[in-house]
Amino acid sequence: GQQVMQIPQYQHVQEGEDFTTYCNSSTTLSNIQWYKQRPGGHPVFLIQLVKSGEVKKQKRLTFQFGEAKKNSSLHITATQTTDVGTYFCAGPGGATNKLIFGTGTLLAVQP
């Protein structure tokens, strides 16, 4: 079945350093969504990318959708302690277009 993998699984950075997580799908996606889950919390929607090669920015966060629409990335510039959490990408898959979540990247930021 369709798989959505993310690397790295875990990243520990010093506050102020940059961070990137990569998302790869085994199949082409009509769109890719990104969610953030704080420790002990629930996933919160960040953004949705639809077009091939699309790049969107939210303050220090930059999201990119690959040309082949099979991969995506999230880059955080100058991390802050508030960025701590697990970042999931998710894309529709299967006959019912159910949302399949990636394996997630846990970001730890040391002050």
Next chain:
Amino acid sequence: GAVVSQHPSWVICKSGTSVKIECRSLDFQATTMFWYRQFPKQSLMLMATSNEGSKATYEQGVEKDKFLINHASLTLSTLTVTSAHPEDSSFYICSASSVGQGYSPLHFGNGTRLTVT
């Protein structure tokens, strides 16, 4: 907008008992609600898709007789874990959408942390 409320936030129950979890969309009509399960340090796994007024669609490997889902209205879906066992201990999260799941963002409830002793 798009607020989803889930209750209870946490529950501890004894093995063999049943637990009901409620998921409500507060400010929009959710034609479809989704139930996920998340084990520690793992990703979200879809358990079932709940459609108002019809039977839920369960993912492969999820026992429909153990995880009873009822979607009685456009704003309420319930998940009942029947005859719970310790291996059912997990974080259960509902989400809702007014459109098809793969096309629009999901709004998640706060989740229910179930511990079965």
